[in-house]
Structure formats: structure tokens, C-alpha cells
Amino acid sequence: MKKIIALLLALALCVGLVACNKTSSDEPADEPANEPATTTVKAGFIFLHDENSTYDLNFINAAKEACEKLGVEYLLKTGIPEGQECYDAAAELIDEGCNFIFADSFGHEPFLLQAAKEFPDVQFFHATGTQAHTAGVSNYHNGFASIYEGRFLGGVAAGLKLNEMIANGEITEDQAKVGYIGAFPYAEVKSGYTSFFLGVRYVCPSATMEVTFTNSWYDPTLEKEGATKLISRGCVLISEHADSMGAPTECEANNVPFVFYNGSAADACPNTFIVASRIDWAPYMEYAMECMKNGETVPADWTGTIATGSVKLTEINEAAAAAGTEEKLAEVKALLESGALKVFDTTTFTVNGETLTEYLADVDDMGDFVPETNVIADGFFHESEYRSAPYFDIDIDGITNIDA
């Protein structure tokens, strides 16, 4: 009998609490009556994984930073797969009163676009996507950053390290081989490793590079195995474009220096981590929220640069980096910012022994894979100009795909 009474009491408590919760959630609904001239932004964020993924952590930090800076209320949803769940998550955030929805993973795009069509009063922002500039859905936006500039700088730091190893007699010029672990063999990754390699060769002309792919964005085991494979093939420096700590920890164990992505690994790998490039998403988020507040339109496709603060390098780890890295990076960064130096300068690389004078890229992603835009002019490849997401997908000389 006592148990039944206890059960009933517990139930009554639950019902009471739920009832309380409902009344409190009704209150904000009354507020829009005395709405101010500017729109109040409530932000909802959708992340593929949680903070254990370096990729998502970079977004989560940016989201918190941007919202706290602008005093915007926000909700975070982590672990949302690239399926109908993304649409449901967006719709649930909108039910909670969010009018700014941001999703961080490439595969979220079609589901977010579907939500954008259904909720025209809500602004949608999607990182790394390709469809906004052709979709014609005015409340749907893509954003990215010219991360190839950051990777080029990372490459310069790597090249300086190679030069130091050559000068110390640890390796010969011919042994200056770099290894790179990529996720998928498509433009975003190819653009990344090519710019990194061009950065390496900017200071260390004899360098070559080998690339292996994990075919996954987050797989600590495969990334670790990729590092092992590259090191055993004689690569003396490693970089990567995937989202776990698998490769860095393997590099630290083998005492092989590496250049990272998304964030610093100096804590976990104090002896081998040189520097990391990353996209700081906070400027884009802040810009978009400010536009919403003031009733301005956000362009369908937005590219952040070093100048907007979207492309950043972490602190250089002096223990692993070559002497003088900081000064050299500052010098190259200034050249990139002024436009005097172009990352994809066509005189710095060849394809099958020839210099490119024109190249058609598939900029308008209509699902047809038909390249339609010439992106080489004035002696360089115009990356991220015709749309924010990278479209450099050329295999240049000096880089070997060891999986092919």
C-alpha cells in the first residue's frame, strides 16, 4: 500500500512540475506584443558530433563565443546525424523559438535546405555547403573561409622544419617527404592538402608529399593507421585533414613532427606539434546575427579570410617548430593579405609537367558534375571566389596518392 501511495505521490509531483514548466514557457510568447524595432535573435546550433570531435569543438567554441559576445540566447544540439534527424532538430529548435539555425556538417545541407523552404521566417546558415548560391531560397545561406591560406602558412612552418632537419643532417634534401592524411578525396580536402604542399615547397623546393585517405571524417583508428603507414614509408613530417586525435598521438609516439588542423594539440603532443590552422567561425556567426538584428540581408554565400579573422593559426609550439618560424609566418601572412602572394599561383605548380592556363570547375553544384566555370585568370587559380566552398580538385605534380 505504501508503495502505491509513493508511486501516486511521485506521479503527482511529475504532473505538477510539467504543468509549472508549461506556464513558464507560455510567458515569452506574450512578449512580442511590445516588440522593439530590431529583431531579437535566438540561435539554435546543430552539430554532427559532440566536443570530442576537434571539428565540432571548433564550431561549439565559436558558437558560444559569438552568442556570448552579442548577448544572444542560444541552444546547442550535438550528435545530429546527416539524415532526417537534422530536419527534425532544426524544426525542434524553431519550436523552442529559435530564428537563427546553424548546422556544421556538409551532409546536413539537403535536410537543412528542406527546413529552410518550410520555415521562410527563420534564417538558416550552413557551414561548408555548396547549394545556397544556386538554390534560390532567400533564407538559406552557406559560409566558409579561405582556409587554404591558413594551410599554406601551416605548410610554410612545415617547410621550415624540413629545412632545419636538412641543415642538421637528419635527412637529405631528397628525403624531405611529407605525409598527409585526408578524409575524402574531394575538393575540400584536395584544396587543403595542395595549399599545404605549396606552402611547404615555398620554402623547401625539394619536398614531395604522399597522401592517404580514411574515407571518414572521424575515425581515430584509421587516422592513426594512416600516420603509421606514412611514417613507415619514410615521411618525416605529417599533416592531416580529418577530425580526431588519432594521427597526432601516433606522431608524438614516433617523434615525428606534424602540422594539425582545427585546434592546438600542444597539450597532448608537446614534442611534435608545430602549429595548426583553423577556421574561426565566430566572425561569420557574429556577422550573420548582426545582419539579422538590423534587418539586413546576409549574402547567400560568404567567404571569410585572414582579414575577417576567419582564418587563424594557433600558437606556434617552440619546442617542435624550427627557429625563426614566427617571423617567417608573419612575413608570408602579410604578403597573402596584401595580395602580393597567391596560394594557387599557376607558376608554382604543374599538372603532368605542364602549367595550367585555364581550368573548368564544377562551381554550380546541380548534381550534374558538369564543370562550367573557368577559374584560372591573371596567373592564379581563383579559389573560393565563385562560391565559398572550395572547388580546387586538381592533382598536381609532386603529390602521390598512395591509395590509388
Next chain:
Amino acid sequence: MNNNQRTPLFHISKRSALPWYSAWAIRGSAILLALLLCGIITSLVTGENPFQIYVAIFNGSFGTIRKFWVLLQNIAMLLCVSLAVTPAFRMRCWNLGAEGQSLIGGLAAAACMILLANKLPNWAVIVCMIVFSILAGAAWAAIPAIFKARWNTNETLFTLMMNYVATQLVAYYCVVWESPKGSGNIGIINPNTQIGWFPTIGNQKYLLNILIVAVLCVVMYIYLNYSKHGYEISVVGESERTARYVGIKVDRVIVRTMLLSGAVCGLAGLLLVGSTNHTLTPTIVDGRGFTAVMVSWLAKFNPIWMILTSFLLVFLGRGASEIATNFGLNRSFGDILTGVILFCIIGSEFFLNYKINFRKSAEKED
């Protein structure tokens, strides 16, 4: 020597059948104990008010109409996979390959959508999807079934390994059909023509799935409890020798039941691809093939009870992500609470079957 010292403090003995109210009192107190434990853990670890956490868990499923529909949809999909494994489980044949069988079903459905679009009328594409995904699921289960029936291989390991083969096959086709090139991502299939998309009933895109699984649940209940096949399954499960003695062809029953199991998994894959997601990823089944084992087992392989157990698991899972969103806690915290609750529920089954007898003198002191 004192006689008292040799008697252990308590010993365990098997219970005879419990009256229903005592059984439910034990189960109810297990849930209360679980909630109490969760409350203590929550306050100690996070400093949050446990009651607010409970409210958040509740709101994760019932907070809005939309969340309620998502809850029903998730229950339907989990229940569908659980219904699939149940006939095999009743036969004491541990089909742990539901994940792979569903994936292969989904792969077949996606293949029809991609390859037959613009070649056949929409209705014919949908018919092909239904036929091929059910066949594909059944075929994926048939391989271990035939090996078990013929050579008595271990179906647990075999079906488990088939999951990995299925995942890799799907990963391969994600690359073959990828869009854009190199991304390893299929995206929404036929977004403009909507070929092969299942119709929606009354603007509720999950209603069709829910109705199909509801019907399937009733049919499965009748099949298992009131049909000759169902009876054969139970006899084989109790004792293969008895089954042989009464003239049941055991090999045939094993293969037939596994085929059924795989076919229903194929249906689950079909619904996930054709009706819910309209895309295919290697993670589309989302571990349901393994959660289904727990759903089926907790419900003692009874399809009707499985509605309740799949509700419980989905409810806790949705609650976990609601806590993560509302309190900025990691989703893993929700999983910890789910673990505590399941531990208590499964533990209560022990007390339904056994009782603890304390030493007499200890009782006297009371």
C-alpha cells in the same frame, strides 16, 4: 562451534510464481529506485536540480506535438527491427545481424531509387523497392541460416560479422553514388522528382511508418502465438530434439524463421530510406539492430510488450539529448542515466525469479 556462525548472512533461493501485483510492485520499485539513483548522481555530478532533469527528459518526448511525432516514429522504427529479431530469438537462434540486414534492405531500396528513376513510372519504382529490399534483407539472413542448418555454425558470430560486410558495402555504394564527387555522401535522392518517395498520409510524414509497424506488430503477435509456424518456433526453441521427435523439420524451421527475420529487417531498411530519410548512409540504422535485442529480451519476446519496451528506450534516448541541449551537459550524461535505469529494470527481473533469505537471527533482531 556455534551453529549460527556457519549459516551465511543470506542465501538465495528460487521463487515459485509470484502473484501479478507483487511482480509489478517489484518492477515499480525498481523504477523508483532508478529515478532516485539518477537524481543523486545528477545532483552530485552536475549540481543541477534532479527534478528539472526529469522534466527535461519528459519534455524530450512530450514537450511539443512535433516531438511526440518524432517519438512515435522512433518507436516505430525500433519496434520494427525488434519485431524482426523476435521470431529468431523465440527459436533460441540469436540473430545479432539485424543492423546489417536492415542496412542491406536500405541499400536495395536506395539502389532502386537511383538506378530506376526515369526508367520506370514512380509506382513501379516503389514496387521494386518493396520487393528488392525485403528480398535483400531475407538473403542477408539466409546465408548464416543455411550455414547453421547445414553445418551447425554459430549464428551469433556469423550474423554479427555479416553486419560489418553490410556496413562496408553501403560505404562503398555511398562513394559510387556520391554527390558531389569525392564527398562520400549521397545526399537526398531524387530531391526534385521525388521518385521512390513513399506517400505521406495527411501531411504527417511519419504516419505511414507508424501505421505499417502497428499492423506488423499485431500480425507478428498472431503469427507467433496462434499459427502453426509460431508453435513450431516455440517447440524448436524449447528443445530441438523434442521438435525432431514430434516430426518438425528443424532445419526448415530455422531457415524459414531466419528468412522471416531478415525480410522484416529489410522492411525496416526500406522504411528508413524510402519513407523517412530519402538518403542512405552507413549509419542510417543507428544501432537499432543492437538496441532491438534489448527491446525484445526485456519484453520476453512478446510483440505487444515490445511496444512498451521500445517506448522506454526511445523515451530515455530522446530525454538524454534534451538534457544535453537544455543543460549544456554532454549527451553521454543522458546515456549514463539510461544505463542506471536499465540496470535497475534488468536487475528487478532477478528479484522476480529469486528471493533473498536472511539469516534467522538477523530477522529476530528486527
